[in-house]
Amino acid sequence: MSGPLPSTPLLPRATGAFPGPALLWRTGALLAAAGIVAGAFGSHGLRKRPGITPDKVHAWETASHYAVFNGLALLLVSLHPRFAVHRFAGPAIAVGASVFSGSILALVLARDRFRWLGPITPIGGSILIAGYIALAF
Known part of the structure; x- marks a missing residue:
């Protein structure tokens, strides 16, 4: 049994479509990694900072x-195959999640x-919701 050739991309290349599956894949991976790093910091380092209340830990x-x-x-x-090149859904989810989570982290x-x-x-949350609704159509 043979695997993919070294020159075979993990994801198909977009044919001029933005955002393209590779960009969404990388963005998703970075967003998930950032969330994991933030969660680890929240569990270990955040509580030691002055002024951090249980409500702020919960928001984090x-x-x-x-x-x-x-x-x-x-x-x-x-x-x-269809939504990887959707012009609105993926970018809205990426931007909405970044703005929503990032603004909460910054506020804390x-x-x-x-x-x-x-x-x-809430603007980030609204963009995020709109991205998911776009997947329904």
Whole structure:
């Protein structure tokens, strides 16, 4: 039994379509990795910082979980023959998850320096939801 040739790409190359399956795959992998790193930091280093309350730890956990789940979802979307080249769904999931999780993480770490990020979080969530709804059509 032989495996793929070394020159065979893991994912098919997009034929001029943006975002393309390879970009979605990489974005999903990086988003999942970032969520895992954030979760590990939340478990080990976050609680030692001054001003960190149980509510902030919970918010941090939520943000890291969303990053992992949506990273895994992007990995799956990148493998779908139709949605891997969807012009809106994948990019919306990637941007929405990054803005949603990133703004929560920044709010927890910033300790009131970036209060303006508070209203950004639901915008990221809305973009994220729109990306998943786009997969239905």
